[in-house]
Amino acid sequence: MRAMVITTGEEILKGEVVDSHAAWISEQLCELGVEVVRHLSVGDNLSALKEVFSRVAGRCDVAVVTGGLGPTEDDLTTRAAAESAGVPLVEDPVASASVAAYFEGRKAPVPASNLKQARLPKGAACIPNPVGTAPAFSLELSGTRFWFLPGVPREMRFLMTESVTPAISGMQPKGSRLVKTAITTFGLPESVVGERISGIEAGFPGVHVGYRASFPVIEVKIWAFAGADAGLAQRQEAASAEALKRLDGYVVSEAGLSMPEAVAASLKGAGKTLAVAESCTGGLIGNLLTDVPGSSDWFFLSAVTYANSAKEKVLGVSGHTLETWGAVSAETVAEMAEGARRVSGADIGVATSGIAGPSGGTDEKPVGTVWIGVATEAGTETHRFVSPFKDRHMNKRVFAFKALDLVRRTLK
Incomplete structure (x- = not known):
């Protein structure tokens, strides 16, 4: 089976909103064995919407459309679908019930503008929306089965998962x-x-x-x-x-996990815990790790010790070490990692100190230089890495991922 994905909205065409819908929908379709052959984006313009629907109809088996089902005047997708099919808009009893149920659940009257959302193309199959005001619907145009979904991400994903995906799965040839x-x-x-x-x-x-x-x-x-x-x-x-x-x-x-997810899986698999001491990465490592659900099971500490005084007071880094070797050194990150481990009680401590740029570099320590320390029960290792980038944000991200990769390798 072949599919196309159509996203609507002026905000997409103007670049005000990143079109993440198309990528997510395509991923769901591909998991079903459906080949997505094209993405199309169109603004809130009646003639443009009809032109796109006409172009897609008959050229693929299924099409998923998002956006334009709201109650305002610029929500034109439903009208465009009806005119493309050559049928009138009619009040749909299932859609009416869906809209009414949404507002009843919130103990609020149905605003007059939302009544528009209960009018669907004659012959369309309504899909009730329990998480929003806009019912979705399905309609066939020139042999292509279209699904029209609201553009609100939470509603779109719910309806795609609960209604559209099972329906398309049932259309697939056996074994695909x-x-x-x-x-x-x-x-x-x-x-x-x-x-x-x-x-x-x-x-x-x-x-x-x-x-x-x-x-x-x-x-x-x-x-x-x-x-x-x-x-x-x-x-x-x-x-x-x-x-x-x-x-x-x-x-x-090998399973498409992100770097933080892979580190989390390794920590959980080994039954180990982690603490982080950051200087140049400014808390980025901690942020990446706590984005992983369940991180409280294995993540103990994130200490952003940017100033040398903080390295001394919070982590116990020796003033002599800082004075002799400097903040960006093997000696300093070793004591930072050991301090993070000691203070938190974690099994592993990892620390970063470097020069993210764009200024601050020297011949000995150019912009892009980072030292990373990893402390475990078996001892402490330090690693020097020089990023080729001069951009501060790129270097911070590279440094953070390098530190996470070293933790991952330590656990292998």
Whole structure:
């Protein structure tokens, strides 16, 4: 099956809002074994909406449309769908009940403007919306089954998951499914990752390779739509094994986990806890780790000791060490990591101190230099790394990921 995704709204065309809907919907469709062939974005303009619907109708099996189902005058998607189908808008009893139930649950009257949301194209199948005011609906245009969803992210995702995905799954030919391996890498630029993976598609017919850069990691996806070809799933598995072999030493996860998620999984698997002492990264490591649900089980401390006085008072770094070797040194990060571990009682302490830039570098310690210390029961190791970037934000992110990667490797 082939699909297209249409996102609507002037805010998308003007760049005021990043279109994350299309990516998320495509991911859900691909998991069903549906091939997404095109993304389209269109503003809140009646003729433009009708033109896009006409262009899509008959050229794919399914289409998912988001946005424009609200109560205001610029919400034109429902009207455009009706005119594209050549049918009138009529009050739909299921939609009316959905709108009324939403406001009744909040002990509020239905505003007159929201009554518009109960009018759907004649013949459309209404999908009640228990988490918002705009019912979704489904309609066939020239052989293509369209689903129209509200643009509010929480509502869109709920209705896609609960209603649209099961419906599309039921339309799929028996046995059709996506087989995919998502490999997260760190430490190689995208061009080098591409060179290492080069030739896999040719060597394993029917298998596809995709890349997604999310600085500073690169994700490699090895995927195939397995259906009638019984051997395709095995070729995808073999291709994934070959990719892992070629990327050995730089693989963070074979399951598409982010760096923080991979560190969390390693800590949980080993039954270990972590404390962080940050200088140049300014709390970024702690922020990344606490974005992982359940981090309180294994994350004990985040200390941003930016000033030397804080390094001494909070972590117990020796004034002699700071005076002799400086803040950006192996000696200082070793004592910072040991101090974080001692103060918190964690199994592992990791510390960063460096020069993020754009100024502050010297010939001996240029911009992009970072020292990272990792302290465990077995002892303390220090590592020096020099980033090629001069941008402060890029360097902070590289430093943070480098520190997390060292923790991950310590746990292997």
